[in-house]
Amino acid sequence: MDGYLHLKNGETFKGIWLTECPQKDIEGEIVFYTGMTGYQEVLTDPSYKDQIIVFTYPLIGNYGINEQDFESKQPHVAGVIVYESNDATGHYEAKYSLKQYLQKWSIPMLGHIDTRAVVKKIRDFGTMPAVMSLKKEPTQLKFFLSTSQKVCKVSEPKICSYGKGDIHIVLIDFGYKRSILASLLKRNCRVTTVPYDTSFETIKELEPNGILLSNGPGDPKDLSAILPTLKKILKEYPVFGICLGHQLAALALGADTKKLPFGHRGANHPIMDIKQKTVFMSSQNHSYVVDEKSLTGTGYKVRFYNLHDQSIEGLVHENLPVQTVQFHPEANPGPNDADYLFDDFIEMVKAYNGREIAYA
Numbered sequence: 001m002d003g004y005l006h007l008k009n010g011e012t013f014k015g016i017w018l019t020e021c022p023q024k025d026i027e028g029e030i031v032f033y034t035g036m037t038g039y040q041e042v043l044t045d046p047s048y049k050d051q052i053i054v055f056t057y058p059l060i061g062n063y064g065i066n067e068q069d070f071e072s073k074q075p076h077v078a079g080v081i082v083y084e085s086n087d088a089t090g091h092y093e094a095k096y097s098l099k100q101y102l103q104k105w106s107i108p109m110l111g112h113i114d115t116r117a118v119v120k121k122i123r124d125f126g127t128m129p130a131v132m133s134l135k136k137e138p139t140q141l142k143f144f145l146s147t148s149q150k151v152c153k154v155s156e157p158k159i160c161s162y163g164k165g166d167i168h169i170v171l172i173d174f175g176y177k178r179s180i181l182a183s184l185l186k187r188n189c190r191v192t193t194v195p196y197d198t199s200f201e202t203i204k205e206l207e208p209n210g211i212l213l214s215n216g217p218g219d220p221k222d223l224s225a226i227l228p229t230l231k232k233i234l235k236e237y238p239v240f241g242i243c244l245g246h247q248l249a250a251l252a253l254g255a256d257t258k259k260l261p262f263g264h265r266g267a268n269h270p271i272m273d274i275k276q277k278t279v280f281m282s283s284q285n286h287s288y289v290v291d292e293k294s295l296t297g298t299g300y301k302v303r304f305y306n307l308h309d310q311s312i313e314g315l316v317h318e319n320l321p322v323q324t325v326q327f328h329p330e331a332n333p334g335p336n337d338a339d340y341l342f343d344d345f346i347e348m349v350k351a352y353n354g355r356e357i358a359y360a
Helices: 039-043 098-104 115-125 178-185 200-205 220-236 244-252 340-352
Strands: 002-007 012-017 026-033 051-055 079-081 109-111 128-133 160-162 167-173 189-195 210-213 239-242 257-273 278-290 300-306 312-317 322-325
Touching (some): 002 115, 026 079, 026 257, 039 098, 098 109, 115 257, 167 340, 178 189, 200 220, 210 244, 210 340, 239 244, 244 257, 244 278, 244 312, 244 322, 322 340
Parallel strands (some): 026 051, 051 079, 167 189, 167 210
Antiparallel strands (some): 002 012, 002 128, 012 109, 026 128, 160 189, 257 278, 300 312, 312 322
């Protein structure tokens, strides 16, 4: 059956429902992902909460869905747009086809859409509200994009513990990917995950050696209420911030963030590491970046730049044991070039274990 993708700028694209037709219009912010693989990780990444994802690679689904590569308990996207989807499960670990998995969670997928044309519109006009619909004409549609805080929808509401290592890391959950947790456990850490709005006093009672601020969805400024808590944490513990965690760490010490026209989403973004004087490829998923002009007086210095648009991709602090990255060093889906940053974090934690942090 025919289906339609309507963009707020007035463009309409005709396709075919590859899953069961939705009973109502599907609304969301439309974004695009440029990776050839990794659709399973993308669908289950909480940072994509309530977004309609356009996969730019023309064939999606050809190796199916397995039981190992989920980044959370369920998919978080509002809808999926592809040119072509393969119903086969062409990998020995596959348990479902892409269609079966999306249908299980009632997430609609439109196929036979000119995804190149859609992506060009997003690049020209920026990410925008969109509607997946049975209606051919968009005149009666409301292009509403929720401005509600999304982290509360994906952060686990209880404290959980994992591993038995000597180094204790508290992972503040803004919608963390399981591969971040796995990266810490692989390094023999004991990890405690806590909800995004956990108080400083509760975190202190857990006696962590270091703090990891996770990725998550939405505008970092929606979480302004927790910035005083994060400021205390940054002054008390070694901290590693990833994606949203990077943005929040910047905001907590007085920097500012801004929204990119169409964001960075894919596994092919080149990054310059100023400290090591190297260039590597990274996996990314974000709409917001730290404004470099706002770093004056914060103590932050840029360590990583994006070589496509020269936006900030990571910070270090002059006086505090704080390191942040905009990209995903846990590398699921790859590449794994930046995996060494978890080792850097652990070494930083060891160096400051038991030492008092002096903040000027």
